[in-house]
Amino acid sequence: MAEGSERDVIASIERGFAVLLAFDADLPAPSLAEVATKTGLSRPAVRRILLTLQKLGYVNASGSRWSLTPRVLTIGQHYAASHAISEVAQPHLLRLAELTHESASLSQLDGTGVVYVARVHVRRVMSLNVDIGSRVPVHATSMGRVLVAWADASVIEQVIEDGLPALTPTTVTDPVAFRDALHEVRQQGFALVDGELEPGFLSAAAPVRNPAGDVVAALAYSTSRGRTDVQHVLDDVVPHLLDVAASIQRDLAVVTTGRRTLAPGARDGFF
Template sequence: MSEADGTVSDRDFIQSIERGFAVLLAFDRDLPDPTLAELAAATGLSRPAVRRILLTLQQLGYVAAHGRRWRLTPRVLTIGQHYAATHGVAEVAQPHLLRLTELTHESASLSQLDGTDVVYVARVHVRRVMSLNVDVGSRLPVHPTSMGRVLVAWADPGVVERVIAAGLEQLTPTTVTDPVAFRDALHAVRQDGFAVVDGELEPGFLSAAAPVRDPSGEVVAALAYSTSRGRTEPQTVLDEVVPHLVEVADAISRDLAQVSAGRRAVDPRARDGFF
């Protein structure tokens, strides 16, 4: 493995693990209980290879056969539980997410960067926003989201270059797709200390995000608020929501520092209840 960029040499790469995860990840909303043939088509693997992988996963308890079809078992949830147990930011942030929803009456989320995607690691729903259906584990692109811009605004230049190289897809008429304009937007986020994105991911979708930092000052997550133009105007978000968003994000950062120092003293303003 290269310590500089995290790449793995061909000699150290275990292809069977890659294929196993490919099969697991093929189970989704479109294929909740696929057949072996459907999994082979979805992954590009041969049917004999998929069969061996399924039988191994079945033996380990991660999938179960129902006639010709296969389903994930609840055991797959333990993978996410292990992540939460070893990455305390989601646990620390949860009461603060509840408080933010009380202050804004809209959904609140915490996300982290995974490659060139934003991944939700914690979320409190208030109402469904637009046609997006997101929950913990959902992934969104970086460039048209307030969370993504916060996460890469303070990242190493190489991260920004990878996001741009992955493609700044035009999802709506207002999506920023020009690399120079995207870099300018990131510069504005660094200057303002937050991001507001209007209608770039989906028409009418309005969101704002602020950085959550670890004790060293590194941005490790983004706290986000989301709504629609049918309920709130961008200026209202700037005037009334962003101050709450920044304050709650700072409170999460302070709690992370306390946890790191071994003193779990959650901000007393954080609420364990909801409404």
């Protein structure tokens, strides 16, 4: 179906999601007034939405404070159940984490942002605390550059139009330099970003493609300068990253097409 116009948008649903998204680490249990301030909605409108969400089981009230219930997690569960890649990737993420002794992640593009859809923790990476559902910027992450490098030109234009803020002194903020970085990713087949999201934060990512050849996710490795360096990542980690990404692609092809695809020279069965 073609995209609808503005008149096809149901404003009440839009406002309902705005209220749900108002709950975060800064406001885990906001008051009605705080939700109204954060969303820009009137207090009567926020009250009706909160009462509706309470009836549906997504929020609880305690005095004048509101909080999310565990039922909210089922929304993410429905995503995982309807997108095979998260389940397919999980054992491969574990394998990458075991090979590299660092955290492994899978992410997808959401508009002009990057969202974690699967992750295996090995240890906390510096002060960057991420989990499934966390969002990170496109321009300053290896995952983002992989996802955007093969995206439509309109996506790249929108990322640049949204701005390339300097998160550290080394963040690429110049549109020309950003385009050059994406070209380099396409040329070498992976991305490596050093200290652009956080000082000392080092990451590499490889594309994961669907059977049609489209990049549908990014597989990433992350660590810190205190534990390794760029050369080690290039020499020892990137080969594992590319190999595991290829394994995810093969399993994804089986799930989505029902056909098993073996790597050249591989043997099927137990030999």
